[in-house]
Amino acid sequence: MATLIFLFSAAALLQFFISYCRSLIAASIKQPLSAEVRDVTGIASAASGDDFARVIQLLQLCPERPEDQSEIRAIGAYFRLLNFVRATVARIIPALVAWTEMERGQCAYFAAVALERRIAFSRDMLSQQLDA
Amino acid sequence: MPGSFIYWLWSLETILEVAVVVCALAKHSFRRYLCLNLYMLFSLVVSVGRYQALIRFGLQSPQYAYFYFYSDAVLTIFLYVALITLYVHVFDEMETGKYVRLFAVLLLAGTALFSYLVVQQSQHRMLTHFFFELSQNLYFVGLVLTYVLWGAILKLRETRTRLIQLVLSLGVYFSAFAATFALRNMFPNFQSVGYIVPVFACLLPLAWAYAFWRLPEDARMAPSRLAVVPR
Numbered sequence: 319m320a321t322l323i324f325l326f327s328a329a330a331l332l333q334f335f336i337s338y339c340r341s342l343i344a345a346s347i348k349q350p351l352s353a354e355v356r357d358v359t360g361i362a363s364a365a366s367g368d369d370f371a372r373v374i375q376l377l378q379l380c381p382e383r384p385e386d387q388s389e390i391r392a393i394g395a396y397f398r399l400l401n402f403v404r405a406t407v408a409r410i411i412p413a414l415v416a417w418t419e420m421e422r423g424q425c426a427y428f429a430a431v432a433l434e435r436r437i438a439f440s441r442d443m444l445s446q447q448l449d450a
Numbered sequence: 451m452p453g454s455f456i457y458w459l460w461s462l463e464t465i466l467e468v469a470v471v472v473c474a475l476a477k478h479s480f481r482r483y484l485c486l487n488l489y490m491l492f493s494l495v496v497s498v499g500r501y502q503a504l505i506r507f508g509l510q511s512p513q514y515a516y517f518y519f520y521s522d523a524v525l526t527i528f529l530y531v532a533l534i535t536l537y538v539h540v541f542d543e544m545e546t547g548k549y550v551r552l553f554a555v556l557l558l559a560g561t562a563l564f565s566y567l568v569v570q571q572s573q574h575r576m577l578t579h580f581f582f583e584l585s586q587n588l589y590f591v592g593l594v595l596t597y598v599l600w601g602a603i604l605k606l607r608e609t610r611t612r613l614i615q616l617v618l619s620l621g622v623y624f625s626a627f628a629a630t631f632a633l634r635n636m637f638p639n640f641q642s643v644g645y646i647v648p649v650f651a652c653l654l655p656l657a658w659a660y661a662f663w664r665l666p667e668d669a670r671m672a673p674s675r676l677a678v679v680p681r
Contacts, residue, residue, distance in 0.1 A: 323590060324632035327625045330597055334621035337600070337676040338657070341615050344671050385664065388656055 339396035342389050343424050346431040355434045365430060367422025370397055373429040380436035381443065390432055397425045459648035460497065466655035467494045473662035479612075482667070485535040486616065489528045490655060496521045516578060523581035526588045529620075530558060533592055536617055537599055540608055557595075561587050586631045593624040604673050611669040612661050614676070619657030626650040 356362065359373050377390065400418045408414035470490045474480045480487050500518060507513040534554040538547045565583040569576055599617055608614065627650060634643050 320632045320635035324629055324636060327590070327593060327629035327632060330593055331622060331625035331629055334596075334600070334618055334625055338615065338618040338622055340676045341611070341618060341671065344675055345611070345669075388660055 335399075336396070339392055340424075342392060343428045346428045347424065349431050349434075351427075351430055352434060355430055355437070359430050359433065361426070361430055365423045365426035367397075367400070367419055367426060369426040370422060370429055373426055373433055377429060377433050377436060380433065381440050383436055383439050386432050386435065390429070393425050393428050397422060400425070456645070456648055459652060460501070463648065463652045463655065464494060464497045466652055466659060467491075467497065469659040470655045470662065473659045477662050477667075479662055479667065483535070483616070483662075485528075485532040486658065489525075489532045490658070492528050493525055493655075496525055519578055519581050519585070523585045523588075526585045526592075527558070530554075530588055530592055530595075533595055533599070533620060536613070536620070537595075539613055540599060540602055540606065540617075557591065558588075561591050589624055589627045589631060593621070593628045596621040596624050604677055608673060609670040610667075611671045612665040612667060614671065614673060615661040615665065616658060618676075619654055619661070622657070623650065623654040626653075 351359075351361065358376060359365075359369060361369055361373075374390075374394070400422050403414060404418040404422075408418055467490045471480070471487050471494075474483060474487050499521065500514075503511075503514045503517040531554075534550060537550045537554075541547070541550060562584055565580055565587050569579040569583050596617065600621060602608075603614060603617060627647070630643055630647055630650070633640065637643075
């Protein structure tokens with residue numbers, strides 16, 4: 319009985335976690351990237367999963383915004399989960415390769431939007447300092 | 451005494467519980483999600499009470515154990531009620547609030563009766579055993595109810611972003627705890643589970659504080675985009 323409950327709970331946990339991360343990403347997907355961020359990140363049209371690590375490195379160069387810390391961590395965990403699925407289950411079920419790649423691309427786009435916000439935040443801080 | 455990591459997580463959880471209430475008050479959502487906020491306030495009171503019991507009687511004392519398990523059962527019932535209010539929010543337009551509440555009371559009574567029947571054979575500390583069993587069963591019932599509610603959100607095309615995130619984070623919380631309880635039953639000597647529980651306990655107030663602070667009440671999204679299996 320405990321095994322059954324564990325399997326059901328673990329499957330539900332995975333499903334809720336994926337949906338929750340998608341709900342975080344969904345808000346960013348609508349936001350277009352500025353030409354400046356596109357140049358910096360190298361994301362020309364659609365973001366790919368391979369862009370994620372580079373964008374995260376750029377994010378770490380910017381001053382942190384307390385508001386976006388937790389969501390970036392959650393998406394980072396989701397990205398690692400997708401990498402794990404891609405390296406394991408997707409080898410057995412090929413249909414998952416396209417799905418994980420699409421999701422990884424959306425994670426990269428989310429990170430690029432977060433980068434855009436951090437750049438704007440840094441500019442605001444700088445202008446406030448100059449005004450002072 | 452628990453390690454410093456557990457203390458750190460405990461403090462973090464308490465701070466996040468305060469943050470949920472503060473964010474809800476600041477964004478004028480306290481009354482709209484009253485039960486969720488009352489749960490967080492009660493959880494805060496319980497955290498303080500547990501700390502007092504720990505300091506006064508020690509981790510291995512029966513007083514601390516009794517306080518821990520009784521308060522956990524009451525907290526789980528509070529969270530169950532909070533989940534039912536999310537049902538009322540989702541089924542708001544269908545005016546089914548009365549039936550949802552009646553069903554919730556019957557299910558809670560059924561779960562309590564089931565827990566009682568499970569522990570009936572136990573001769574020692576029956577009340578403590580009952581509360582532990584009730585908590586464990588309510589986490590699983592909560593998980594199933596959240597799963598059904600998520601299905602209803604997808605089916606009814608509920609678009610309120612904040613409500614969706616509140617439900618999803620509650621789903622993560624219930625499923626994580628139900629899985630942890632099941633893992634404990636499968637492997638009673640698996641000590642590392644004790645460290646996972648406080649981590650999961652921090653995630654719910656973190657997600658709720660985020661939902662209250664960052665998401666306006668009128669924010670909308672298409673829930674079909676969030677389903678793992680495309681609809």
